[in-house]
Amino acid sequence: MRINLCITVVFLLTITSNAQSRKNQERLTFVKNSEKIVEAKGWCLSYKTNQWVENRNAIDYQKVESFWVSHLSQNFKWIQFSKLNYNQKEYYVFIYEKLSGEYKYPYIKKDWIKENQTHVFILGKNQYLNLKNRISKQDGVTYEIRTKLKGFITDKYNSLGGNYSYNTENILFKIQNLLQNTTYKDYCLSYNSQVIDGKPVVRFKLPTECGYSKEKLDKEYFEISLELFDKILL
Known part of the structure; x- marks a missing residue:
């Protein structure tokens, strides 16, 4: 009798310990999205001619045709800011889509395969x-924002679907992974605001790995009117 009672108690305790409610992990959503910048002038002081070279939505030392844009690190199709909340904190995400690619045969640089990428650069509220x-301020001083929270998704494997789909759901999944597991590298977004020929403008470069010295934005940058840049500020 005592043995049966002990077995019953152990059985009931086991059931009780396993009878826990299921809780879904917090799912990220964008609570606010800005408009998109779809055009800016890319300026570069050419090391070959010592002349300024202008390109649309891309930075290079020479005028580039559309087929070559995906070879450039500084190019974009659109830019926007989005806001989200995670663990009771506000975050703002600098998001941009760009062209990129890689060679099928990199050792001989043959058969370039183009792809679309959407990059995210995550800022805290104070940043x-x-x-x-x-x-x-429009003071002409170049500032930089530094973070380890940067990543991207690509449409390279979009046909596989699921976690490889090139969509907003997987952008949010990438952001959540970054917030939970930061990278070991620091990335910087450099920018300034000033008045040129009587017109307020914003100059910036897309985020890159931080260097040993701050970007001066004196030889290459994107430039856009302050009025247009204000449209992506939430």
Whole structure:
């Protein structure tokens, strides 16, 4: 009798310990999205001619045809800011889509395969508010935002579907992974705001790995009117 009672108690305790409610992991959503910048002038002081070279939505030392844009690290199709909440904190995401690619045979640089990539660069609330404040100053000083929270998704394997789909759901999945597991590298977004020929403008470069010295934005940058840049500020 005592043995049966002990077995019953152990059985009931086992059932109780396993009877836990199921909780879904917090799912990220964008609570606000800005408009998109779809055009900016890319300027570069050519090391060959010492002349300024202008390209649409791309930076290079020479005029580039559309087929070559995917070879350039500094190019974009659109840019926007989005806001989200995670673990009771506000984050702002600098998002941009660009062209990229790789050679099928890299050792002999043959058969370039083009792809679309959407990059995310995540700012904390204070970093974002500092950005807005400094942009409004128009003081010509180049600032940088530094973070380890940067990544991208690609349409290279879009046909496989699921986690490889090139869509907003997987952008959010990438952001959540970054917030949970930061990279070991630091990435920097450099920008300034100033008045040129009586017109307020914003100059910036797309985020890159941080160097040993701050970007000066004196030899290459994207340039857009302050009025247009304001449209992506939330």
